[in-house]
Amino acid sequence: MLGYDRDKEAKALVVNEEEAKIVRLIFELYLQKQSTLEVAKELNARGVRTKRHIYKDRTCGDRPFVKKSVGDIINNYTYIGKVKYAGEVYDGVHKGIVSPHVFARAQKIMGENHVHRGTIKNTKGTTLLKHILWCGHCKTRMVPTYAAKKNIKYRYYVCYKAQSTGYESCPVRSVNAQFMENFVVEKVGAIINQTPEWKGKNLIINTPAWDVLYPQERRRVLNLLVRAIVYEHDAKKISIEFNSEGIEELQKELADAL
Ligand SMILES: [Zn+2]
Numbered sequence: 026m027l028g029y030d031r032d033k034e035a036k037a038l039v040v041n042e043e044e045a046k047i048v049r050l051i052f053e054l055y056l057q058k059q060s061t062l063e064v065a066k067e068l069n070a071r072g073v074r075t076k077r078h079i080y081k082d083r084t085c086g087d088r089p090f091v092k093k094s095v096g097d098i099i100n101n102y103t104y105i106g107k108v109k110y111a112g113e114v115y116d117g118v119h120k121g122i123v124s125p126h127v128f129a130r131a132q133k134i135m136g137e138n139h140v141h142r143g144t145i146k147n148t149k150g151t152t153l154l155k156h157i158l159w160c161g162h163c164k165t166r167m168v169p170t171y172a173a174k175k176n177i178k179y180r181y182y183v184c185y186k187a188q189s190t191g192y193e194s195c196p197v198r199s200v201n202a203q204f205m206e207n208f209v210v211e212k213v214g215a216i217i218n219q220t221p222e223w224k225g226k227n228l229i230i231n232t233p234a235w236d237v238l239y240p241q242e243r244r245r246v247l248n249l250l251v252r253a254i255v256y257e258h259d260a261k262k263i264s265i266e267f268n269s270e271g272i273e274e275l276q277k278e279l280a281d282a283l
Pocket residue numbers: 160161162163164165184185186187195196197198
C-alpha cells in the first residue's frame with residue numbers, strides 16, 4: 026500500500042516516509058481540487074506513479090493514476106491509523122500518516138460528490154456472494170444475514186428455503202460468510218490461473234488490485250467471472266460455474282481501461 030511497507034516478520038505496516046509524502050500530497054490536492062479525476066491528472070502530470078509491488082513473482086502497480094486509484098487512497102482508513110473491517114472502523118496497530126482532520130474533510134467532499142451524482146451505495150449491505158451462491162440441496166439461493174453475539178457481528182449466508190420454510194428441511198442451512206467468500210476468491214483465482222485461455226489475463230480476482238476494490242466493485246467483477254457457486258453440503262463440495270461471456274466482457278473492459 027502506498028505510504029507503507031509491510032514488515033513480514035512483525036506482520037505490520039511500517040511507514041515509508043518517501044511514499045507518505047506522496048499520500049499527503051494526494052490528500053492536499055484532493056482538498057483543493059475536490060475531484061479524484063483532477064487529482065489523478067495532476068499526479069500524472071508530475072510523473073507520480075502508483076506503488077510498485079511484487080505479487081506471486083509478478084510486478085504489479087507502477088502505473089499512472091486513475092480516478093479510482095485516487096479514490097481508494099482518499100477512502101482508506103489505514104492512512105489515519107485505523108482499520109476498516111465489515112463496515113466498522115477499528116484502531117490499527119500501525120501509525121497514521123494523514124491528519125484525522127484532513128482525512129475527515131476529504132471524506133466529507135467525497136460523500137458530497139457521491140450524493141450529487143446519486144451514486145452513494147450502502148457498502149454495509151454489499152455482500153460478495155449475494156445472487157450467486159446456491160444451496161445444492163434445495164436448489165435455492167443462499168442469502169446474506171448476520172447474527173450478533175456479545176457485540177460481535179457474525180455474517181452468514183443462509184439457504185433461502187431453509188430460512189423461509191424451516192431449517193429441518195435443509196442439511197446445508199447456513200455457512201460462515203467470511204469463510205465462504207475467502208474460499209471462493211482463492212479458488213476462482215486459482216482456477217483462472219490454471220486455465221490456459223484465462224491465465225495471465227490479469228482478471229483482478231485474488232490479486233493486490235482486488236484488495237483495494239470497493240465491495241460493490243468486487244461483487245460486480247465476481248459476477249462477471251462466475252455464474253453460480255453451488256454449495257453441496259452432503260458431498261462436502263463447492264462447485265463453481267464460470268461465466269465465459271462475462272470473462273470476455275471483463276477482459277475487454279480491462280483492456281479499454283489501459
Ligand atoms: Zn437448502
